[in-house]
Amino acid sequence: xxxxxxxxxxxxxxxxxxxxxxxxxxxxxxxxxxxxxxxxxxxxxxxxxxxxxxxxxxxxxxxxxxxxxxxxxxxxxxxxxxxxxxxxxxxxxxxxxxxxxxxxxxxxxxxxxxxxxxxxxxxxxxxxxxxxxxxxxxxxxxxxxxxxxxxxxxxxxxxxxxxxxxxxxxxxxxxxxxxxxxxxxxxxxxxxxxxxxxxxxxxxxxxxxxxxxxxxxxxxxxxxxxxxxxxxxxxxxxxxxxxxxxxxxxxxxxxxxxxxxxxxxxxxxxxxxxxx
Amino acid sequence: xxxxxxxxxxxxxxxxxxxxxxxxxxxxxxxxxxxxxxxxxxxxxxxxxxxxxxxxxxxxxxxxxxxxxxxxxxxxxxxxxxxxxxxxxxxxxxxxxxxxxxxxxxxxxxxxxxxxxxxxxxxxxxxxxxxxxxxxxxxxxxxxxxxxxxxxxxxxxxxxxxxxxxxxxxxxxxxxxxxxxxxxxxxxxxxxxxx
Numbered sequence: 001x002x003x004x005x006x007x008x009x010x011x012x013x014x015x016x017x018x019x020x021x022x023x024x025x026x027x028x029x030x031x032x033x034x035x036x037x038x039x040x041x042x043x044x045x046x047x048x049x050x051x052x053x054x055x056x057x058x059x060x061x062x063x064x065x066x067x068x069x070x071x072x073x074x075x076x077x078x079x080x081x082x083x084x085x086x087x088x089x090x091x092x093x094x095x096x097x098x099x100x101x102x103x104x105x106x107x108x109x110x111x112x113x114x115x116x117x118x119x120x121x122x123x124x125x126x127x128x129x130x131x132x133x134x135x136x137x138x139x140x141x142x143x144x145x146x147x148x149x150x151x152x153x154x155x156x157x158x159x160x161x162x163x164x165x166x167x168x169x170x171x172x173x174x175x176x177x178x179x180x181x182x183x184x185x186x187x188x189x190x191x192x193x194x195x196x197x198x199x200x201x202x203x204x205x206x207x208x209x210x211x212x213x214x215x216x217x218x219x220x221x222x223x224x225x226x227x228x229x230x231x232x233x234x235x236x237x238x239x240x241x242x243x244x245x246x247x248x249x250x251x252x253x254x255x256x257x258x259x260x261x262x263x264x265x266x267x268x269x270x271x272x273x274x275x276x
Numbered sequence: 277x278x279x280x281x282x283x284x285x286x287x288x289x290x291x292x293x294x295x296x297x298x299x300x301x302x303x304x305x306x307x308x309x310x311x312x313x314x315x316x317x318x319x320x321x322x323x324x325x326x327x328x329x330x331x332x333x334x335x336x337x338x339x340x341x342x343x344x345x346x347x348x349x350x351x352x353x354x355x356x357x358x359x360x361x362x363x364x365x366x367x368x369x370x371x372x373x374x375x376x377x378x379x380x381x382x383x384x385x386x387x388x389x390x391x392x393x394x395x396x397x398x399x400x401x402x403x404x405x406x407x408x409x410x411x412x413x414x415x416x417x418x419x420x421x422x423x424x425x426x427x428x429x430x431x432x433x434x435x436x437x438x439x440x441x442x443x444x445x446x447x448x449x450x451x452x453x454x455x456x457x458x459x460x461x462x463x464x465x466x467x468x469x470x471x
Contacts, residue, residue, distance in 0.1 A: 206376045207282075207340060207375045208279070208281075208282055209282050209285040209286065209289075209378075210281065210282070210285070228375075231341060232341060232375050235338065235341045235342075236341050236342075236373070236374070239374075241374040241375050241376035242374070242376045244374065
């Protein structure tokens with residue numbers, strides 16, 4: 001690659017960025033395409049063009065460009081992010097979510113407080129919530145028809161038993177009711193995970209009051225959301241917000257156990273992805 | 277930007293155990309969660325017992341990384357609260373704030389301040405002097421102010437309802453509006469007008 005071509009490609013990228021800011025996406029695409037022709041190995045040109053395609057809802061091209069960007073740079077946050085969005089558009093939920101999760105991990109590593117991290121999280125949460133909504137309505141429909149079938153079967157069995165043993169009618173009635181109630185409880189229990197309630201406090205940050213996303217633990221043993229505790233240390237003071245012991249950013253350590261606990265809770269309780 | 281998602285959660289959480297704490301926080305209007313009204317019951321065994329104290333709450337953009345601005349709306353006679361402006365002298369509302377505190381815990385601290393005045397660090401010098409030198413007079417004045425300003429007898433409520441109904445609002449709406457703002461007539465009117 002000659003340095004002259006590289007320079008020219010850079011100028012074209014800047015032209016593209018200027019057009020993009022003015023919402024002139026076709027012109028921006030032309031500029032990035034020229035840059036790509038000159039220097040096809042620069043991932044940013046591909047992701048920038050993908051972003052223009054995204055603005056025009058041209059998802060097939062978004063996917064194409066992002067895949068090229070990722071080939072060139074496995075750590076491209078934007079590449080994984082927009083590929084994820086494109087896959088979600090194609091209703092490839094599992095694959096799309098996987099890409100968004102990868103983008104989130106990479107984004108956090110680069111800049112835990114960056115706007116990209118929040119944006120990616122929102123998209124991921126929405127996708128997960130929609131997936132849950134879809135699956136849980138199917139689950140509850142199946143459960144409901146199974147419940148009706150079981151109740152009918154139980155009542156039929158009780159009826160047959162009663163015609164066999166005439167005489168102790170009252171006693172039978174009572175145990176029959178008990179059985180029906182117990183059956184109802186079994187089905188209520190089975191539906192519990194899909195019923196939105198409160199997320200347990202131990203999975204929530206004491207500052208955001210929201211579920212942990214990127215938890216870090218202080219030397220005092222208290223866990224906070226990383227972006228928020230960093231903001232506290234910067235703006236309020238160098239102390240642990242709960243214990244008021246001195247605290248420095250360098251002392252924060254990721255709390256992998258809580259992160260795993262949140263992950264497994266969310267896997268079971270998809271409704272908790274709901275963002276307001 | 278105020279973290280409104282957090283404020284929303286705080287309000288739910290606080291009003292859920294109202295039965296236990298007696299502490300309530302409501303937005304002054306549905307549209308703006310940065311202006312709130314808190315109410316705390318006067319602590320038992322103090323001259324403030326039986327009173328309900330209203331506190332004006334303003335959230336600045338930095339909340340929860342900056343303390344909420346709180347001041348008494350209800351007039352109160354207390355060494356650490358201005359008898360004129362309602363300003364409160366409490367460390368956690370100033371340099372001792374921590375984002376792990378909430379509106380509810382801040383109001384609980386104010387309630388504790390009512391139980392345990394700190395006359396050596398006064399907000400109102402006149403009250404503090406009286407507290408230290410003529411403690412009996414202080415107790416009497418504090419009690420009198422509680423009875424005069426912090427106790428809305430049921431008669432008062434009925435009068436307010438009557439007045440608002442005469443303005444043309446349906447009675448059930450009037451009652452729920454008054455209830456939701458802790459009995460403040462002007463706030464209730466604002467609420468009724470806005471929606």
